[in-house]
Amino acid sequence: MKRELIVNGKKLAFEKTEAGTLVVKKIEKLPDSRPELADFKSLDWYGIDTLREVSQYYNISGWTAADLEHAYTRHRVIQKTPTSLFASDYGFHTSVMVFIGKFTATGVEESLAILTQGGSAFAHSIWVDGTHLGAFVGSASSRSQYTSYKFKSKMAEESSHTITVVIDNMGLESNWVARNTMKEPRGILDWELKSSDGVIKNNITWVLTGNLGGEDYLDKTRGPLNEGGFFAERHGYHLPSPPINRLARQYPFDGLDGPGAVFYTTKFVLDLPANHDNPLRFDDPDDVPAYRAFIFVNGWQFGHYQLGPHSRFIIPDGIINHQGKNWLSHVFLALGKSVTPNVKFKSSIPVLSGISPIQLVESPVWEPRDGDFQGPRSSMLSPLYHYMT
Structure with a gap:
């Protein structure tokens, strides 16, 4: 019976050695160059x-109100804000999250101090009334970051203002050992409005968003980790x-x-x-x-x-x-x-x-x-x- 050697659908000529192995002396080669791709x-x-949310005129009427008085998790962190600003309390667990805060100035506010947490290599960026105050660009060793940002201009008494906080969230912690580290929150852990005399007792009302729908995400095919909170997403x-x-x-x-x-x-x-x-x-x-x-x-x-x-x-x-x-x-x-x-x-x-x-x-x-x-x-x-x- 004649034997054939077929590789990738093509018949190849071969010789049989004394040891019984097959040797192919000529085989098709690919071009040396890589394929031409789209330019x-x-x-x-x-x-x-x-x-678009950095605009103080952005419509936030459909956003999730951050009005939970007590956070669902207290793991390795104490809630320091009047309402919880832990994103997972509102069903947002993955990728980019956007927080918008509204407040009425007393006229003496000079800076915003804020503590955010997003996991190792996370970043945040902050605007007030459409003006960029600054950003934390991230660090492989930093899961959270406390920063103080000075306002660019004086705020008049009884004037309305908008804070936009964008957090590039790296996801929840892995539970390497049985320490419940996956419960560490993501979001804003603390904030303070400050003047030259110290902390101002002034409240900020917050709303937030992440991926559309949160835990009830829309794209069931691509899954819950595919999208974040950017406008286009x-x-x-x-x-x-x-x-x-x-x-x-x-x-x-x-x-x-x-x-x-x-x-x-x-x-x-x-x-x-x-x-x-x-x-x-x-x-x-x-x-x-x-x-x-x-x-x-x-x-x-x-x-x-x-x-x-x-x-x-x-x-x-x-x-x-x-x-x-x-x-x-x-x-x-x-x-x-x-x-x-x-x-x-x-x-x-x-x-x-x-x-x-x-x-x-x-x-x-x-x-x-x-x-x-x-x-x-x-x-x-x-x-x-x-x-x-």
Whole structure:
């Protein structure tokens, strides 16, 4: 009986050694170069300010009121605020959280002291009345951070003011030993308004949000860890086929000229050989200071750059379409003065294989979301908001 050797669907000539092994002297080789990928700098990009909440005119009527007088957890922390500002008490456990506080000035306020907690490598950024006060850019050794920020201008007596606190939450602690460390809260642990004479007895009324729906999250396919509290995420713009008529033409490689967060999305097509294993990834260089990035591929979050050195994010087969249309979305969070993102799309060395055709994971595309929060409600809207509506 004639024997055949078939590798990756192709017959190969072979010789049999005295030991009984088979030797193939000629085998198909892949091209030396890696496959040609989409040139992201030549694509049509669309974007939107995804930290619209820093405006004091932003409508917070649909937000969750932080009105719980007693926190559900007291593990390794004592509640020091009039109401709990632990995000998990309100059903928000993952990714970016946004707190908005309203208060009426007495006329002597000079600074805000605040203690936040978000886990190792977390960050926070703080605004008052749309003016950036400062940020904690994160540290691998810091799970919480106490900082005092001086107000940029004097507050008149009986004037109304808005504080916006953005926390890039790293998730809950792992329970390495039986010490209930997963109960350590995330959010604002303490705050104080101060004057030159000390702490002012003045209350701040807080609301907060995280991923849309909190524990009752909408995207059951991608799961509870996929989304955070950015404006674009709550509206589902990171999902495939978003409503680009609500966005503006914006180019991510122009960079951000100051603190804030911008969402970008684009569509691209791949046409890679079906019988080749082409490992695809995004590289986010770790030499950009005071900067964070969130990467979504076809609606799935597969990259969250914080401090580094982890800056290479692999996109699994079944998530990215090697032979067709894809949607890529980024959120860039600038914590400092100016940032120029430089995310790159790359392929590792391709491998000829007998890989079967990969079926894409069935997952929902964009559709209008019930309960998503709307934008500012006054006439003092940015041109981008007018374009969006």
